[in-house]
Amino acid sequence: MPRTEVAVIPGSFDPLTNGHMDLITRTLSIFDRVIVGVISNPAKSCLFTIEERMALIRGCCAAFGDRLAVGSFSGLLVDYLKQVGTLVMVRGLRAISDFDYEAQMALINKRLSPEVETFFLVAREENSYVSSSLVRQIAPLGGDVSKLVPPLVEAALKRKFFGDSAT
Numbered sequence: 001m002p003r004t005e006v007a008v009i010p011g012s013f014d015p016l017t018n019g020h021m022d023l024i025t026r027t028l029s030i031f032d033r034v035i036v037g038v039i040s041n042p043a044k045s046c047l048f049t050i051e052e053r054m055a056l057i058r059g060c061c062a063a064f065g066d067r068l069a070v071g072s073f074s075g076l077l078v079d080y081l082k083q084v085g086t087l088v089m090v091r092g093l094r095a096i097s098d099f100d101y102e103a104q105m106a107l108i109n110k111r112l113s114p115e116v117e118t119f120f121l122v123a124r125e126e127n128s129y130v131s132s133s134l135v136r137q138i139a140p141l142g143g144d145v146s147k148l149v150p151p152l153v154e155a156a157l158k159r160k161f162f163g164d165s166a167t
Helices: 018-028 050-060 062-067 077-084 096-112 132-141 151-162
Strands: 006-011 033-039 068-073 088-093 117-122
Touching: 006 018, 006 077, 018 033, 018 062, 018 088, 018 117, 033 050, 033 062, 033 077, 050 062, 050 068, 050 151, 062 068, 068 077, 077 088, 077 096, 088 096, 096 117, 132 151
Parallel strands: 006 033, 006 088, 033 068, 088 117
Antiparallel strands: none
């Protein structure tokens, strides 16, 4: 496999969490550039539009400058990797259940495109329970998500559920 300095972190990021931010930061410590690939799946009901998700990621990751890019894709992830010029993706693992699913996906991606490599990074303990779906359950009930998401995302969630007066 040719050496790559670019990795893709794919996901729905609905919404971006502190776990995602840690994964992005740690991936940037390994690779020169990271592309956050936001999955556009019309069949899936999302809280934020793809444009909103991409804008939140860009806002939260602005400090990384041109080392980080944000894009979107639909279709096969292996095709997106080739489109952006890399053969490497990075996925985060929080629990054994994540590993079961992610290993299956890595194997099918390898079957579809043998040159593609998947790297797994285990979540830090403080993020091991954080998920976008958990945030989507807590936020509309007015629960405190400040320790789960970046401040920009927290403000967007408050606007989404409680209007402009909530920020």
